[in-house]
Amino acid sequence: MADACNLLDEDCSGVVNDDNLDVYEPNDDEEQIHDLGEVDHPLFGGDALEVSGLTLHNADDVDWFRFYADDEIFDNVEITIQILVPPNGTYVVELYRVDGDYDDPSDYTLEDSVAGNGFMEMSYRGALFEDDEDDWAIRVAATSWHEQACTLNYRLDIFN
């Protein structure tokens, strides 16, 4: 039996809706964090990041991403993250600065967050005379999950 997008694990695999895992799964496990690499302005040899084909395939799916913003005195971080999620359900997206170790939750500082659906945007402007605002993490979860969320992908566009 196929595991349809709903609240049930119809094929009894132990994972609800695992036919709809996104390209960065498995990351229901909050320990897993997908590394997106570097995001930086083209003038400084970098590029924006476009991440698509993502899903929250069940109510417990939590997606974590990390990226490197290459903060310099002559190139301060100025991060904008555009999020396009399905038009139903309620999503929460959080931007964390990580100062130290990605494996240590006490090194994470919440800098911005949004909640809702459809198009949302977060931003963070770094301190001019600090050059260690390099490491970042994004958490995406649903506080009110909608059954269409398996098939309606979400995307992130990250600029610095």
Ligand SMILES: [Ca+2]
């Ligand atoms: Ca199901």
Ligand SMILES: [Ca+2]
């Ligand atoms: Ca299943």
Ligand SMILES: [Ca+2]
């Ligand atoms: Ca996911």
Ligand SMILES: [Ca+2]
């Ligand atoms: Ca800075």
